[in-house]
Amino acid sequence: MKQWTLIWIKLSLLASFIFAATPALANKVENIRFSGKDGNTRVVFDLSSKPSYNVFSLKSPDRLVIDLASTRSEVSVNKLQSPGRLIKKVRNSKPPKSSDHRFVLDLSQKASFKHFTLAPVPPYGYRLVVDLAVDQPIKQTVATTAPAAQRDVVVAVDAGHGGRDPGSIGPAGTKEKALTLEISKRLAKKINATSGMRAVLIRSNDSYVDLTERSERARRAKADILLSIHADAFRTPQPRGAGVFVLSDNRYTRETNKLLRSEDKYTELVGAGEAIKNAEGGEDVAQWLVELNSVRSLEQARTAGQQIYKEMDRVTRMHRPKVEYKSLAVLKATDIPSLLIETGFLSNPQEEKMLKTRSHQEKLVTAIHKGLLSHFYNNPPEQTLFAQRGATVRYKVRSGDSLSAIAQVHGVKVSEIKKINKLSSSNIRIGQTLMIPRR
Template sequence: MSQRVLLILLSVSIWALSGVLSATNIVTNLRLWRAPDHTRLVLDLTKPADHRVFTLTNPSRVVVDLEDANLFTALDALELTDSGVGSVRAAQRENGGLRVVLDLTEALSPRSFVLPPNEQYGHRLVIDLQREDDASTTVQAAREVRQAQTGGQRDIIIAIDAGHGGEDPGAIGRSRTFEKNVVLAIARELEALVEATPGYTPFMVRTGDYYISLVRRRQLAREANADFFVSVHADAFTSPQPSGASVYALSDRGATSTMASYLAESENAADTIGGVGGVNLESMDAVVRSVIVDLAMTHSMQEGLTVGSSVLGQLRSITRLHKPQVEQAGFAVLRSPDVPSILVETGFMSNAADERNLGSQAYRRRLAQAIFNGIKGHFDAHPPPNTWVYAQRANSQTFSSYTVRSGDTLSGIAARHRVSLSRLREINNMNSDIIRVGQVLRVPSG
């Protein structure tokens, strides 16, 4: 056979193969992420997946069938340690499809969904293998954090949420710095600062490189009975000019929609609003329940704004601010009915200087210190009752006398003496805001 004929046959074969491959879905890569409450397997594909997922027993397996697909990657490179998956194998089916089998080592419940291309990945098929809640180390950690105490009184619990994670990288800088890695590093610095401070206990919402839904993040903070929730992020924009840090609190619109959806879910009727020592809603009628949740949402939003301003003031001393005041938005992760929260954008990954700073451990440590100083400054001045910080402040505080004059209100007196209304009532053993001219009140000195 002549060389010319060989070249023609080779060209025809390549052309035919390219036609087949263009019509076939190709699995180009597999990635696996281990989270406390689930394991996520991601298949990178050349087109949207036509698939089905089902389970088999004796032994336990999860089977993924892909229509008209081929596998063009190795399976033995997957790190399966502690994933609940013992092995992954694949084979072509007679109908041209591809079957991927996951041999399980523990009870896992699968669910699947497809994702469209983003700036990092193409088409993807995601298989989430869910564990029971009781097996979740994150949930268990939340339950244990509730018991945190210092010297007989409970600690103030700060929930620290590192944004994104796992398959969701967040913003990506020009030097390929991933937001998910930067914010986890900042969160760990913040955790160390909280842990080292008497009367305070940290709760890490995300402890590794895996994804947690926005709803689950705030649920975990509530399960830990957190006094405050701070979500750490890094921004991005279509142009490289914007830079600097921002702080966000929940908006009125976000609070209103959250309250409505919360009250619409019947299972929340048996919930407890207000964290430690909160109010059980189960025995209340709909109107009273609505009032309680409304008060909790209003307090949560206002405290978020107050702490946010404190954090922003601390950030101002170490970095440029993108916005000079606390912004308000309906971020889903902030929509807890009774855990005050803020979202801190630590800088812009799309800005070269910010990306370079955020890649520095020393800079991340300063950011964490600023965030912590802002949160601690607020809670040192306004500690929740029955906490160690509250007891320390009460024991060290001195008082003077104030005689009520015409035109005085209890709230006005509280504001002038820089004390909360509830604290002023407590100091004076009052169960209402009614005062009379000539009444002598104890107020904090200085």
């Protein structure tokens, strides 16, 4: 009897090992949806759980491959109809593992692509989103409307804390709310002196503004970016250094999902409100635009954060070796690229003393401004003067330069350089950076 019991235990353990080692098909493709047309197409895979996946392109012929790990599909690909003409056909193919599922999108031409996942938002569950875009539209149309008026890039500058909220207080009594307001005003002044840019101060005095209202003020100003200026602190005096923060992925997902549940807020979103208001196709298209706008906003925040970090790293000590990602409430407006900038540690006596000096504040402000300029030169928002200057170069004035000589070398008029740089005279200084229109 004992022998049979021992055999039964061994068989049970063996069976448990076999089942544990065999990967379960944990996920299921329940539906595939399409949006857009011709040059821009979105493919949405509705899934039963969060996917593990890989997306890559192949050429000759052009196609996009989507591999979903431990997944089976309930979709009959032969019955799918894609909008536009970019996706010719969707088909299944042999995956690298028998437990995986592979979809292939046969394309009519080469296309760039992006992909991301979305958490459940009723009535949808988990989703894998693949966006495809072509450089040249398949169907060319000739524009007959007049070009839209060019506008300034709007930068919302948020001085942290204020009013009844002093923020951190340094050993010498420096209050964060006062320091951040001083630096914010300096930054706003520099931005307003830059052609094609305009600053909006979230608070311009010692007043209290709650975190939600800060984002709302930036939204009402139709800001292209929000910079929240702060000073850090710790329970011991040793930590020091500045930092740049962007919204974490988890907080970004939560805030985007909140937007998706608040349809009445759609038309207020910066960068997508008008498009959503005029969109045809109902709720699904509106949700697509909200999601797409949020993804672009987060990408812009990360790009701007990296440029600003790089410039700050040249003039001050940084607390961390790169841009950090945190769940910070002031950054939660996912339709506006948002950054939190820590100028240094007030709890560090040496850094507190340095942060109070005009010279160090000017270094920080100049670095932040340079990072902003670099970002917007390379990523100009639509219908802005920066976009109009898409064909511009930056020129740093050297010893012996004159405005007329610079204009002659670049084949432009002196008046054009003066206008684009808001110069009231032809006087220039060594080290000054000028924007020069290309010919």
